[in-house]
Amino acid sequence: MAAFAPARGLSRVFDSDLWWSFTRSPVVVVSAVVALTMILSALLAPWIAPHDPFNLATLDLLDAFTPPVWLEEGNWRFLLGTDDQGRDVLSTIMHGARISLFVGFASVLFSMTLGISLGLIAGYLGGTTDAVLMRIADIQLTFPSILVALLIDGLVRAMLPRELHDQIALWVVIFAIGISNWVQFARTVRGSTLVEKNKEYVMAARVIGLSPVRIMVSHVLPNVMGPVLVIATLNLGFAILAEATLSFLGVGVPPTQPSLGTLIRIGNDFLFSGEWWITLFPGITLAVMVLSVNLLGDWLRDALNPKLR
Template identity: 50%
Template sequence: MTDQTQILEAAPAAPSAWQRIKDSHLWHSFTRDRVAQISLAIFVLYAVMALFAPAIAPYDPYDPSQIDILNSEIPPSWDEAEGDENFWLGTDAQGRDLWSTILYGTRVSLMIGLCAVALQAVLGICIGLVAGYFGGRLDSLLMRLADVQLSFSTMMVAIVVLAVFQATFGTELYQDLAMIMLILVIGIAEWPQYARTIRASVLAEKRKEYVDAARVIGLRAPRIMFRHILPNTLSPILVISTVQVANAIIAEASLSFLGLGMPVSEPSLGSLISSGFEYIFSGSWWITVIPGVVLVALVLVMNLLGDWLRDVLNPKLYKG
């Protein structure tokens, strides 16, 4: 008994979760990649500012009592001739502080992007798992549906669905449900990306011994798919999700620019660009240009993070 106690005391303690992260290949590559570090820092800054927009923004763009139409189209504060120090990024055509509106708009754009990607991931993962695990006619049917879905661009599907909804139920109802509609349309239109990727991974995983062992001990198919196969197929999902968030934000901005996105009363980055576009040639360039730069920077860092994850999680591409 004493010998066993001594052996247990001499055994090294299990590494903590933080120690395992520090020893991982992902952390090692991140500490050596300056672009990934800067991109993650910028994205975290975006997320924090969007999350705490009500506390950071000097004005509430949703509160009519804080909006004065006489303050419309004031240039940024660095314009010594006409700028106002109270509005350091200027104001838009409605007299709203542009800095405050951008903070709230970033919050809306990120929410739509993240929720749309969550929806498409859930749909695509479930369909891909079922198709890859069961195979046969069910696999063929689901993949043909994915092929049909991929033959239509996301923008075309979104424009048709949103335009028909707006024409059928009216603009007022559409504006009330704009965020939900955008999440549903963008999410449902992009599920094949996940389904095809998961299916390919499942086809390789289901032939391995641990899956055969799970079948032998009597585990049901749903538990095998979600508890055993799915965790081993998450690497490509992380890469796709990073890029898809950027694509969803771009899709929302494009739809808002076409008048099918968020209403002007609930600004997103896309609706801000759209609302200021008609003033760009009259000299009020900041209403469109500044939100445009913010949008481009957000999409750029998301794509850079996606490229880094792809290189790290794919050993054939990673060069150390």
């Protein structure tokens, strides 16, 4: 019987309204394919990338500024051309996408965990706790997320030596982006918790003596996760853009770990000298990645909305 459990699980997925909605939207299917292709390309970059852009022994400055293969001086070794260091643009994009996606997923996971925890506590306990947490959230909403991230990064740079900051720069960016986006999760979860905590199943859990923590985690949390998943999907695109913005401004990940934003910044220095491909292709990759994720988030929001079924 256990052997048929996975088959039954897949059957439920393919028979669900969510799968039906997914297959009926060509735009969503294409977006999912594009997003999955980019994620797999980034994850498998060390094995499938044509070159290793971080191996100094394989770089040759004589290959610098080689144009894409379809131009007159193009080389089939470098399909999308090379940058000022002779690095293959296609390979740097694949490796840079790894960092951009990692920062995006990690920062969303951090902000989601923090926001869900504070939202559950505020909604379930209410009173002074709710008032204090929501006023903190209201204050943070008055500042743009990118300014909060810049402030946190600046404070860390001022407090830590340069060498130590360069070692933990990636985690500083993740923390800065995550801490600037927790409010949406907290306010959504708090509103749903205010509704759920007065329902019969929560009152029954209180009567039998379950602790507030267990009630929040085991009973309330599963019933408020729908909107949270939608916000997380949409915030993934925003987080990737925020990381690219910080890196473009020179306060994101270090140059030794170039993300898509860093590649765009490097290529921007040579844009008006004719080497347009150095910044154009990373920029297109970033735009397509964020667009595909946002389209999936919009679809998920509509698919989980019972009023639109």
